[in-house]
Amino acid sequence: xxxxxxxxxxxxxxxxxxxxxxxxxxxxxxxxxxxxxxxxxxxxxxxxxxxxxxxxxxxxxxxxxxxxxxxxxxxxxxxxxxxxxxxxxxxxxxxxxxxxxxxxxxxxxxxxxxxxxxxxxxxxxxxxxxxxxxxxxxxxxxxxxxxxxxxxxxxxxxxxxxxxxxxxxxxxxxxxxxxxxxxxxxxxxxxxxxxxxxxxxxxxxxxxxxxxxxxxxxxxxxxxxxxxxxxxxxxxxxxxxxxxxxxxxxxxxxxxxxxxxxxxxxxxxxxxxxxxxxxxxxxxxxxxxxxxxxxxxxxxxxxxxxxxxxxxxxxxxxxx
Amino acid sequence: xxxxxxxxxxxxxxxxxxxxxxxxxxxxxxxxxxxxxxxxxxxxxxxxxxxxxxxxxxxxxxxxxxxxxxxxxxxxxxxxxxxxxxxxxxxxxxxxxxxxxxxxxxxxxxxxxxxxxxxxxxxxxxxxxxxxxxxxxxxxxxxxxxxxxxxxxxxxxxxxxxxxxxxxxxxxxxxxxxxxxxxxxxxxxxxxxxxxxxxxxxxxxxxxxxxxxxxxxxxxxxxxxxxxxxxxxxxxxxxxxxxxxxxxxxxxxxx
Ligand SMILES: Cc1cc2nc3c(=O)[nH]c(=O)nc-3n(C[C@H](O)[C@H](O)[C@H](O)COP(=O)(O)OP(=O)(O)OC[C@H]3O[C@@H](n4cnc5c(N)ncnc54)[C@H](O)[C@@H]3O)c2cc1C
Ligand SMILES: Nc1ncnc2c1ncn2[C@@H]1O[C@H](COP(=O)(O)O)[C@@H](O)[C@H]1O
Numbered sequence: 001x002x003x004x005x006x007x008x009x010x011x012x013x014x015x016x017x018x019x020x021x022x023x024x025x026x027x028x029x030x031x032x033x034x035x036x037x038x039x040x041x042x043x044x045x046x047x048x049x050x051x052x053x054x055x056x057x058x059x060x061x062x063x064x065x066x067x068x069x070x071x072x073x074x075x076x077x078x079x080x081x082x083x084x085x086x087x088x089x090x091x092x093x094x095x096x097x098x099x100x101x102x103x104x105x106x107x108x109x110x111x112x113x114x115x116x117x118x119x120x121x122x123x124x125x126x127x128x129x130x131x132x133x134x135x136x137x138x139x140x141x142x143x144x145x146x147x148x149x150x151x152x153x154x155x156x157x158x159x160x161x162x163x164x165x166x167x168x169x170x171x172x173x174x175x176x177x178x179x180x181x182x183x184x185x186x187x188x189x190x191x192x193x194x195x196x197x198x199x200x201x202x203x204x205x206x207x208x209x210x211x212x213x214x215x216x217x218x219x220x221x222x223x224x225x226x227x228x229x230x231x232x233x234x235x236x237x238x239x240x241x242x243x244x245x246x247x248x249x250x251x252x253x254x255x256x257x258x259x260x261x262x263x264x265x266x267x268x269x270x271x272x273x274x275x276x277x278x279x280x281x282x283x284x285x286x287x288x289x290x291x292x293x294x295x296x297x298x299x300x301x302x303x304x305x306x307x308x309x310x311x312x313x314x315x316x317x318x319x320x
Numbered sequence: 321x322x323x324x325x326x327x328x329x330x331x332x333x334x335x336x337x338x339x340x341x342x343x344x345x346x347x348x349x350x351x352x353x354x355x356x357x358x359x360x361x362x363x364x365x366x367x368x369x370x371x372x373x374x375x376x377x378x379x380x381x382x383x384x385x386x387x388x389x390x391x392x393x394x395x396x397x398x399x400x401x402x403x404x405x406x407x408x409x410x411x412x413x414x415x416x417x418x419x420x421x422x423x424x425x426x427x428x429x430x431x432x433x434x435x436x437x438x439x440x441x442x443x444x445x446x447x448x449x450x451x452x453x454x455x456x457x458x459x460x461x462x463x464x465x466x467x468x469x470x471x472x473x474x475x476x477x478x479x480x481x482x483x484x485x486x487x488x489x490x491x492x493x494x495x496x497x498x499x500x501x502x503x504x505x506x507x508x509x510x511x512x513x514x515x516x517x518x519x520x521x522x523x524x525x526x527x528x529x530x531x532x533x534x535x536x537x538x539x540x541x542x543x544x545x546x547x548x549x550x551x552x553x554x555x556x557x558x559x560x561x562x563x564x565x566x567x568x569x570x571x572x573x574x575x
Contacts, residue, residue, distance in 0.1 A: 011481060066485065069460055069477070094479045097438065097461040097496070101446035105453035110534035113445045126538070133333045133440050136346065139538040140443060146534070149445070181458040181490040185474065190482025202572060226567070227574055238361070238464075238499045244482070251462060251478040251498065259572045266333065268440075280570060282563060283549060289336065291543065298566065299549035306556035314564040319574045 002033025002144070005085035007076055008041045008050065009095060015045055018091035018152045023052035024159030025118055025150065029087055030054075032120035033144070037164055038085060042075040043067075047168060052160040054167065057083075061173035066184045067095060071177055073102035078174035080107045085145065087118075087125060092149035094251055100149035110142050113149040114269065133268040134291035152250075152273050190253065195229065195245050202228035202259040205248055205275070206236055209264020209285065209304060213241040218308045219263055225315035231255065231275075233265050249274035264304050267292025284308075321375035321468060324430040325366045325399070326421055326451075327390055328381065329353040330441045344537045345411075355390055358436030364500035365466055366434055367398035373468045376400050380424055382407050382417055388521060395515040396507045403428065404523040412528060414442050418450035419530035425455060427524060430492065432473060437462055437496040443535060452494035454530070460489055461496035 004026040009016040019039075026037045039053035043064035050056050057079060063071050076099055080088055090100040092113055104111035117128040121141065127148060129138050197203060204223040210216060216230075223230050232242040234249055248255055250270040260278035265271060267283070267290055275281070276295045283296035284304050293299045300307065331337060331351040340347040366377045378401040379394035381387050391402035407420040425433060433455075435448040452459030464484075465476035472488050475495055479485070489495070552559045567573045 011479065011483070016480070067479075068487065070458055094462045094477075097445060098449065098459070101444070101449035101461075102453070102459065104446060105450045111444055111446050112535055113443060129443050130543075131440065131443065131540070132331065132337055132346070134543065135333060135337050136339070136540050137543050138443060138540050140535050141538050142535045181493070182460065183488045185486040185488050187483065187485040225574075226572070234499075235357070239503045247482070250480060251482075253482050254480065259567070259570075280572065281549075282567075287334075288551075289542075293549045293551070294543060296549035298552060298563070300552045300559045300563070302556045302559050307560060310556045310560035311563055314560050315567075315573055318564060318568060 002030065002035035002086040003038055003083065004030045004033065004035060004087040004089060005038045005040060005079060005083065006053070007088070007090045007099060008039050008045055009091050009093060010043070010045045013044055015049055016091065016093070017157055018093055018150070020052065020157040020160035021152065021155040022089045022091060022150060022160065024157065025155045026089055027052065027159060027163060029118060029120055029125070033086055035086065038083065040076060040079050042072050051162045051166050052164050054165040056166065056168045057171055058168060059171050059173050061177050063177050063180060066187060068180065068182055068184050069095070069098040069102065070180050070182050073099055073106060074174050074176035076103045077106035078176070079171070080109070087144055088147040090147065090149050092151045096149050100147055104147040110146045111149065112140055112142055112146065115148050115150045116154045118148060118150070130269050133266060134272070135289065151269055153276055190245065197229050197231050197246055197248070198253050198255050200229035200255070201257055202226055203231040203255060203257045204228045204261045204263065205231035205233070205265060206242065206263050207233040207265030208235045210236065216241055218305070222261070222308050222312045225312045225319070226259070226261070228259065228261065233271050262292055262296065263308065265292055266290045267295065321373065321432070322378065322428070322430040323366045323369060323375050323432045323434060324378045324380050324425060324428055325359070325363050325394070326380050326433065326435045327359045327363065327394060328356050328436070328439055329384065329386060329390060330356045330439050333440065339540045343539045346540065353386055356436045356439045358438065358497060360504040361500040362434040362436050362497035363394055363397060363399070364502065364504040365497050368500060368502070369466065369468055370398060375468070378403055378428055378430065380405065380421060380428070382412065382420060383523065391521050392515045393507055393512060395518070396511040397505060402521045404521050405526045406523055407526050407528060413533040414444045414447040415450050415530050415533045416528035418447045419454055419528040420526040422451055422454040423526040423529070424524050425451070432491060433494045434466070434497050435494065437498040444533060448494050448496040455494065457492050457494050458489050459494045459496070460487060462498050463495050464499040465501050466495060466497070
C-alpha cells in the first residue's frame with residue numbers, strides 16, 4: 001500500500017504550521033498512491049488537532065522533549081522501517097534539515113529537498129524544487145519509496161486540518177534512544193536587546209546589498225521617516241552589522257507586518273519563509289531577476305543608495 | 321584535537337545563471353564560482369577553535385577546477401593542512417560526494433568534521449548527514465557556535481522563530497555549520513602568497529563507493545514570472561515619489 005508518512009514538527013508544544021501543509025499535501029499523494037496518511041508525533045503534541053491524518057502514530061519517551069536531533073531521527077527512521085511508507089514528508093525547516101537527510105541516510109532512501117510541489121506519476125514522485133537561492137526551479141522524478149523535504153508556504157494549511165480517520169496507535173520508542181550520542185543542555189528564547197520585530201507594523205529590512213555597517217544609517221533614516229522598525233537578512237546579522245534579534249527568515253523571526261520594505265535583499269527561500277505573508281511588500285534590488293520580486297507587490301531596480309535618501313526626504317516632507 | 325573542514329565551491333548567485341542546452345544543468349562555462357558561504361563560516365569556526373583551544377585543522381575538498389585556490393586560501397586563513405580528494409570527472413551528487421569524502425575522513429581520523437550547513441547548488445542538502453551516516457558518527461545541522469569539551473563538543477543549534485538550544489555531542493562527530501561566532505576573516509594577499517609558496521597540496525584518491533542518489537533531474541527552469549511585483553521604473557526621484565504616494569494612499573506613510 002502506498003502510504004504517506006508525515007513527521008509532525010512542534011515548537012514549544014505547539015504543532016508547527018508546516019505540519020498541516022504536509023498533511024494536506026499527503027492527502028493528495030496518498031489518494032494517487034491508493035494509500036493512507038500517517039502522522040508521526042515524537043513526544044508531546046495535541047493529537048486532537050491532527051484530524052488530517054488517518055493514523056496518528058504516537059511515540060513517547062523522556063528524551064524526545066526537548067528536541068534532540070539524533071533522538072527524532074531514530075524515531076522517524078524506525079517508523080519508516082517498520083511501516084514502510086512509500087512517501088515520507090518532512091518540512092524543509094531548520095529541524096527538517098537534520099531529520100530528512102538523517103532519515104534518508106539511515107533508511108537508504110533517496111531524498112529530494114527544497115520541494116515546492118509534489119505529484120504522483122506512476123510509481124514515482126515528480127517534485128519541483130528550488131535551487132540556487134530560488135533563481136532556478138528543478139523538476140525531478142524519483143521512484144518511491146523516498147523522502148521529501150517541503151519548503152514552508154508551498155501548500156495550504158487548511159487542507160491538512162481535517163479529513164482523516166483519526167485512529168491512534170502508540171508505538172514503543174526504538175532501542176536507539178538508550179544509546180544517544182548527544183544530549184540537550186539548555187535552550188534560549190529569541191530576543192535580547194529588547195526588540196520584538198514580530199510586533200512591528202512596519203519593517204524596513206536590510207540585506208547584504210547595503211554593502212557595510214556604515215550604510216545601515218540610510219535604512220535607519222528611512223525607518224524613522226516611516227515609523228518602522230529595522231529588520232535584516234541573515235548575512236547582515238552574521239556579519240554583526242545588526243543584532244541577531246532583528247533577523248527575518250527560516251532561522252530568525254517570522255513576521256507579518258502591514259509593510260515590509262526590503263532593501264538589498266535577494267529573496268532566498270530561507271528569507272521568504274519569514275516574511276512572505278506580509279500585507280504589503282516593497283522591494284528595492286538592482287537585480288531585476290532577484291527572487292524577492294516574486295513575492296513583492298511593488299519593486300524597483302533603482303540603486304538603493306539613490307532611492308533610500310530620496311524616499312526618506314519625501315516622506316519627511318509629507319509629514320511636514 | 322584534529323578538525324577537518326569540508327569545502328566546496330558554488331556558483332556566485334550574484335551572477336546571472338543560464339540553463340544549458342541539455343536543460344538539466346546550469347551552463348557552467350561562464351559561471352563565477354566562489355566558496356560556499358557556509359563553508360567559509362565552517363572554516364572560520366575551525367580556526368577559532370584552533371586559536372582558543374589548540375587544534376590541528378585540515379581543509380578537505382573534492383578536486384574540481386579552481387579548488388587549489390580555495391585550499392591555499394584556507395591555509396592562509398589558518399588551516400594546517402589541505403587535502404584534495406581526487407574523485408574522478410563530472411559533478412558528483414551529494415550522496416556520492418559524501419561517500420568519497422568519507423574515505424578521506426577515515427584516513428585522516430579527525431575528532432570533528434565541520435561542513436557547511438547546506439549548499440544552494442544541489443537538490444539534497446544531505447552531504448553532512450550522509451557523511452555522518454557512512455562514518456557512523458552523530459550529526460547536528462544548522463549550528464552557529466561550537467565549543468570544545470573533553471571528548472565532546474557543545475553546539476548551538478538554531479530553530480525557527482529565533483529559538484536556539486545548546487546540545488552536547490560525543491566525538492567524533494559531524495557538524496553542519498550555519499554561522500561562526502564571528503564573520504569569516506579576510507586573507508591578506510601576502511599570506512596567500514606565502515601559503516602557495518609553502519608547498520604542494522596533499523591529495524588522496526577517493527572514488528565514491530555509494531550508489532547515485534536515485535533522483536533523476538527531468539529539467540531546470542527559471543521560476544515563472546508575471547505573478548510578481550509591479551515594477552516601478554524611472555529615476556530614483558520619480559520612483560521615490562511613486563512609493564511615497566502609494567504608501568500614503570494605504571495610510572502607511574507615518575504614524
Ligand atoms: C538552513 C538555512 C537557514 C537560513 N536562514 C536564513 C534566515 O533566517 N534569514 C535569511 O535572511 N537568510 C537565511 N539563510 C540564508 C539565505 O540562504 C541567503 O543566503 C540570505 O537570505 C541572503 O541574504 P541577502 O539577500 O541579504 O544577500 P544576497 O543574497 O547577497 O543579496 C543581496 C542583494 O542585494 C542586491 N544589491 C546589491 N547592491 C545593491 C544596490 N546598490 N542597490 C540595490 N540592490 C542591491 C543584489 O542584487 C542582491 O540581490 C539561511 C540559509 C540556510 C541554509
Ligand atoms: N562535492 C563536494 N565537495 C566537498 N564538500 C562538499 C561537496 N558537497 C557538499 N559538500 C559539503 O557539504 C555541505 C553541504 O552541502 P549540500 O549537501 O550540497 O547542501 C557543503 O557546505 C560542504 O561543506
